Each structure stands twice: as structure tokens, then as C-alpha cells.
Amino acid sequence: MVIVRLNEANFEYDIYGLVKSFFPTQSVEIQYEEGAEPKDSAPKPHEIEEPITLVMNVHYENGRIGLSMSGKTTEVEVDDSNRKDTKNRLKRLIYQALQEYTGRELPWGTLTGIRPTKIALTQLLEEVPEEEIRSYMKETYLTSEEKIDLSMKVVTKEKEMLSKVDYQDGYSLYIGIPFCPSTCLYCSFPSYALASYNGQVERYLQCLEKELQFLHDSIPEKKLTTIYFGGGTPTSLSAEQLDWLLSKVEEYLDLSHLLEYTVEAGRPDSITRDKLEVLKAHGVDRISINPQTMKQETLKLIGRHHTVESIYDAYQMAREVGFETINMDMILGLPGESLEDVEHSLKEVAKLEPDNLTVHSLAIKHSSRLNIEWDKYRNYVMENSDSHMHAAYEVAKELGMKPYYLYRQKNMAGNLENVGFSVPGHEGLYNVLIMEEKQTIMALGAGSACKYVTDGGKTVTRSENVKDVTNYIERIDEMIERKRNKLEEIAWL
Ligand code: SF4
Numbered sequence: 001m002v003i004v005r006l007n008e009a010n011f012e013y014d015i016y017g018l019v020k021s022f023f024p025t026q027s028v029e030i031q032y033e034e035g036a037e038p039k040d041s042a043p044k045p046h047e048i049e050e051p052i053t054l055v056m057n058v059h060y061e062n063g064r065i066g067l068s069m070s071g072k073t074t075e076v077e078v079d080d081s082n083r084k085d086t087k088n089r090l091k092r093l094i095y096q097a098l099q100e101y102t103g104r105e106l107p108w109g110t111l112t113g114i115r116p117t118k119i120a121l122t123q124l125l126e127e128v129p130e131e132e133i134r135s136y137m138k139e140t141y142l143t144s145e146e147k148i149d150l151s152m153k154v155v156t157k158e159k160e161m162l163s164k165v166d167y168q169d170g171y172s173l174y175i176g177i178p179f180c181p182s183t184c185l186y187c188s189f190p191s192y193a194l195a196s197y198n199g200q201v202e203r204y205l206q207c208l209e210k211e212l213q214f215l216h217d218s219i220p221e222k223k224l225t226t227i228y229f230g231g232g233t234p235t236s237l238s239a240e241q242l243d244w245l246l247s248k249v250e251e252y253l254d255l256s257h258l259l260e261y262t263v264e265a266g267r268p269d270s271i272t273r274d275k276l277e278v279l280k281a282h283g284v285d286r287i288s289i290n291p292q293t294m295k296q297e298t299l300k301l302i303g304r305h306h307t308v309e310s311i312y313d314a315y316q317m318a319r320e321v322g323f324e325t326i327n328m329d330m331i332l333g334l335p336g337e338s339l340e341d342v343e344h345s346l347k348e349v350a351k352l353e354p355d356n357l358t359v360h361s362l363a364i365k366h367s368s369r370l371n372i373e374w375d376k377y378r379n380y381v382m383e384n385s386d387s388h389m390h391a392a393y394e395v396a397k398e399l400g401m402k403p404y405y406l407y408r409q410k411n412m413a414g415n416l417e418n419v420g421f422s423v424p425g426h427e428g429l430y431n432v433l434i435m436e437e438k439q440t441i442m443a444l445g446a447g448s449a450c451k452y453v454t455d456g457g458k459t460v461t462r463s464e465n466v467k468d469v470t471n472y473i474e475r476i477d478e479m480i481e482r483k484r485n486k487l488e489e490i491a492w493l
Pocket residue numbers: 179180182183184186187188189190191231232233266267
């Protein structure tokens with residue numbers, strides 16, 4: 001356990017995130033206690049074993065922050081009137097102490113947020129020269145050269161992609177289908193096993209129609225830039241249901257400005273030829289077929305009731321139907337997988353030559369079965385490391401792909417990142433929009449969240465739909481009202 005004692009409540013969220021990044025398998029407790037002597041029984045860096053007890057005391061006092069840990073005190077001067085700079089100095093102070101204590105460096109340095117590219121992109125859009133952005137990331141956040149390189153590649157591409165987006169009068173649309181053939185071990189998305197919710201699907205679709213009608217009536221003059229069907233697994237719906245829903249999208253919305261139309265087919269066990277044909281007929285131009293792994297034993301362990309063979313079949317079918325942009329998602333760090341397993345999966349995926357490859361590091365989410373039933377899985381190796389990531393980067397390079405978006409999550413294996421790679425010309429604009437928060441995204445369906453972007457991207461507010469499907473159906477009018485209120489607030493009504 002790591003105990004952080006503060007003499008006042010300040011920056012505790014940032015401190016927690018940073019300490020947790022150094023000690024992902026330890027619990028971190030923030031206490032507000034003054035004057036207590038640190039009880040530090042930590043072993044030497046190379047001997048760190050679980051459990052440890054480490055106490056850090058952080059003391060704020062007029063223009064100075066002191067940090068006591070392992071019998072050593074360090075201090076930094078701060079300008080109290082500059083909160084951002086104070087936070088960055090404090091984080092560097094903690095980082096350096098923990099680096100010395102553990103003998104480890106964090107590839108992203110003190111950056112603990114989920115969008116490490118946001119700072120670089122903001123500066124790039126303000127025409128700050130690349131060298132200055134690089135120095136800023138290195139000096140302010142202690143980010144490694146490798147991650148700075150990655151960030152610069154990503155934001156340069158993002159800048160180019162965003163240049164064709166209308167922030168002022170455009171918006172993007174997310175439609176959530178929260179049903180899946182079965183629930184994956186690590187899942188924290190709104191997802192319900194279809195077999196138990198079959199009776200609710202029709203009513204759910206009618207609620208989506210109500211939300212579409214609301215958009216039609218309330219923001220008819222706004223231009224729709226991208227559509228993204230996610231979930232869940234949208235292709236859990238039958239071909240007839242998909243046809244009906246996509247027809248409703250066309251009936252209520254003007255698609256003449258659309259730059260991109262994506263449906264996450266996701267699970268191979270939900271994909272059939274007639275569903276793919278329906279998507280194609282309605283103008284969907286991007287789909288995902290997500291293996292996560294090509295190891296049969298792992299698929300079973302993570303609760304995906306399909307075979308490796310079905311991944312090849314679904315992919316083949318999608319190409320035959322004429323999809324030109326297919327993304328494949330992989331997860332590194334799945335329970336029981338070695339580096340060789342990951343390399344094998346990547347090699348198999350590479351044989352299919354997808355246009356996008358999205359590489360995730362396993363994140364242990366609070367609401368996932370993996371977390372809830374942790375005792376059952378704790379003895380499995382769940383490792384992601386630089387070597388795993390390099391294997392993925394190498395395969396992406398061999399496929400002629402470049403990184404174009406990235407984000408991080410809490411409790412990620414290896415404290416690394418999720419990266420989207422693409423063959424040039426096949427990048428997913430919606431993925432960049434959701435990460436960089438430059439355009440308003442209207443979101444329909446259970447568990448979805450609208451993001452309202454105003455002040456040229458300076459202000460982002462949200463309105464959320466309830467997660468539970470039954471609740472969503474019963475409270476659909478209230479969900480629409482929430483949207484109406486927010487749209488009024490941002491003066492779109
Ligand atoms: S396919 Fe995705 S949404 Fe569905 S259960 Fe698995 S992780 Fe969750």
C-alpha cells in the first residue's frame with residue numbers, strides 16, 4: 001500500500017494518478033493528516049515485492065512544496081497564483097522521488113490523463129514550432145523521446161484530418177447498440193447479452209427513433225460530419241433490424257455532408273453476409289472486425305464464444321461484400337498470454353491485411369468481470385511491455401500503417417497506450433474527433449454521452465443517457481429533455 005498524506009486538499013487526483021502509475025498493483029490511499037511521522041518499510045528499489053508500505057508526506061506552504069519519503073525531504077518553489085505550473089512542479093517532484101525509489105521511468109513521464117496528445121495538438125494548432133513542443137513535453141512532463149516522437153506523428157496527422165471539419169456548424173453522431181452475443185471478461189461498456197434482452201430490442205430501437213426525430217426537429221440546419229455505430233455490438237441486431245434502423249437515420253437526418261459512416265461489427269460471431277450487405281447498401285464505409293487475440297484458448301477464457309476460424313471467415317465475407325476500410329482491434333496483456341502469443345496473433349492479423357489496426361493495452365475496469373472476479377484470474381500473467389508494443393508497431397509498419405490517434409486509460413497493463421494505426425487514406429475521423437474534443441458529438445442510446453464542444457474547443461460539457469436498457473426505455477423522454485436543455489445552453493436551439 002502507498003499512503004500519501006497531504007497537509008491540505010490540493011491536486012489529490014493528479015497525485016493519485018501519478019503514484020498509481022508507478023505502483024499499478026498497490027492500493028494508493030490519500031490521507032489528510034498533518035504532523036504524522038512517515039512509517040516507511042519499503043525495501044530497496046531492486047527488491048520491491050508485494051506488499052509494500054510506503055508513506056509520502058506532501059506539505060504545501062506559501063510558495064513552497066515539500067515532499068518527505070524514505071527519510072528524505074525534497075522541496076520545490078512554486079508560484080501559488082499559477083495553478084497549472086504549481087501542479088506540474090509538484091508532479092515532477094513526486095515523479096523524481098518515485099523514480100529514485102523504484103528505479104523505474106514512466107514512458108509518458110508525469111502525463112497521467114487519458115489524452116496525452118491534447119497538449120501537443122493544441123500547440124500545433126497554435127502554430128508553435130515542433131521543436132518547442134518537443135522541449136515542452138520533455139521539460140514539463142518528463143516524457144520520453146520515444147513517446148514524444150509518437151505524439152508528434154499522431155498530432156501532425158490529426159491536424160491534417162481536422163482541417164476538413166466544420167467545428168462551428170457541424171456535428172458527429174454516435175448511436176449505441178448495447179447488445180452483444182456474450183459479455184467479454186474485461187468489458188466495461190454498456191453491453192447486455194442479447195439472449196437475455198431479446199424481448200427489449202424492438203422497444204430499444206423505437207427509442208432510438210425518438211432520439212433521431214428529436215435531432216431532426218431540433219438541429220436541422222447543423223451539418224452531420226461522421227456517424228459511428230458502437231456499443232455493444234451493433235451487428236448483434238438482425239439484418240432486418242439494421243436495415244430498419246439505418247433507414248430511419250436516412251429518413252431523419254441529412255447525410256449529404258457526411259465524410260464517414262462507421263459501424264463497429266466487432267464480434268465475428270455477430271457477422272453474417274446479409275447484415276454486411278445491409279450496411280453496404282446504406283453507405284457504411286468503415287467496419288471493425290475485432291479479434292483481440294488469435295489464440296483460441298484466450299478467446300474462451302475471455303468469454304468470446306467464437307473460433308479463430310470465424311474471424312477469418314467474417315473478414316473474408318466483408319471483403320467480398322466490398323468493404324474497403326476494415327479495422328481490427330487487438331488487446332495486449334490478456335490473461336495468460338505470453339509475448340509469443342501476442343506475436344503470433346499479430347502475425348495472423350497481418351496476413352489478412354486490414355486497413356486499420358487498433359492496439360489496446362488491457363485495462364482492468366472497475367465494472368468488468370475481470371475486476372469483480374479478480375481472485376479467479378489474479379494468477380494469470382497479464383503483461384504488456386515495451387516489447388509487446390514494439391511487436392505491434394513493427395507489424396503496423398510492415399502493413400504500411402502509421403499511427404493517427406492514441407489515448408490512455410486508467411489501470412492499463414504496462415501503463416502504456418492504445419494506438420490506432422492506419423494505411424494512409426483509411427484513417428477514422430470519428431476516432432480523432434472523440435479523442436480531441438474539437439466538434440460536438442450527439443450520442444443516442446443507453447449509456448451514451450453527448451459531448452458539447454464550444455468556445456472553439458475550449459469548453460466541453462456533457463449530457464448522459466442512463467446505462468441500463470430498461471431504464472433508458474422507460475425514461476426516454478427525460479433523456480431527450482436532457483439533450484434539449486444542453487442544446488439550449490450552448491445556443492444551438
Ligand atoms: S464485444 Fe465489446 S462491448 Fe461486447 S462484451 Fe465484448 S468488450 Fe463488451
